[in-house]
Amino acid sequence: MTYGQPHYGYEARAKKSKTWLWITLTLVLVLIAGSVAFTGFVTPGFFKTKADTTSRATPEQLSQSFVNGVAENRASQLWCAIRSKRSYAFEQLMGASEGAQLSTPAHQRAAQEYSAAFTTGGQTVGIAMIPGEGGWCVRDAKVGGEPEPLPSVETRPAPRPDVKTGEEAGTKFVDAINERDIPAALSVLCEKVPDTTRDGVQQIIHGEARYTVAKTDVLTTAKQTILHLDGLIDGVQAPGRVETSDDGDGGPCVSSFAPDSD
The missing domain is CATH 3.10.450.50 (Nuclear Transport Factor 2; Chain: A,)
Structure with a gap:
């Protein structure tokens, strides 16, 4: 056996630095997080809290739901089954409006009728609300002011009057x-x-x-x-x-x- 001869074998390879790998992963994660944040809060907005457009147990709830619905063009389920003729024309205006904000909270105008007002597209719109099936409903919408209240919301015919001609x-x-x-x-x-x-x-x-x-x-x-x-x-x-x-x-x-x- 000879001593002192050089030892042959594999030399340990130098470890490569992982610094750039971590930098790359960090950048990717930042980009993904930014994309999720944008789509969640801007468009399509799945992180945003959806505005309530369905509650109508009280006139106050209905008025806010209606305003929210106008802002999103989703107020159709809040109308009364029979409503004013002009309210149909208002729906066309509503579709072209830009946002909506409640300006006058719900307040009582008659025995079973409340009114409220909001602004949309630079115009003031008043709504009249009465009890309906499943809660309150909007019976009329008037551009420029609040609708005149009905003397009664009764819809059953009165007794036939005695008329001769x-x-x-x-x-x-x-x-x-x-x-x-x-x-x-x-x-x-x-x-x-x-x-x-x-x-x-x-x-x-x-x-x-x-x-x-x-x-x-x-x-x-x-x-x-x-x-x-x-x-x-x-x-x-x-x-x-x-x-x-x-x-x-x-x-x-x-x-x-x-x-x-x-």
Whole structure:
């Protein structure tokens, strides 16, 4: 055995530095975190708290839900089943609006009616709220101010009045429209009028209409009377037409109502 000879074998390789690996991993994690934060809080915003657009147990909840819904164009489920005609036109405005903020909190205007107001797209919009199925609902929306309250939210027809002529029945009907009295208006409708007519009468009353009888035609042979109306529907000039059946069951009754045409 010879001593002192050099020892041959594998030399330990120098360990490579992992510094750049950690720097790269850190940069990747930062980029991922930034991307998640952007998509979560900006778009599509899944980290954001969604605004409440469904609560309507109280007028206060409904008014805020409606404003939130307008801001997101999601207020359709908050309307009453029968509501004002102008509220449908408001939905088109709502779709083009920019945000919405409550400006006047819910406050009572009548026995079973509350109002509130908000601003959207540089305009003030008032809403009227009444009890409905499953909570409160919005029956009217008016640009420029709060809607006038109804004297009653009752929708059951009043007892049929004792009228002798078609002209008398038509006049009572027009008076009920002007007084915004839903039970009185429905009480002089014929029993067989379509549901669309009954709903249309209520739509007009939920808004703000005012009629005067301009001319009356009594068609004796046809047993019919036609009342030609001059009117304002939500501030817009419009004619109207009421037709009666003068030999209806229970006496003369209103068989047809055209709220904005003659």
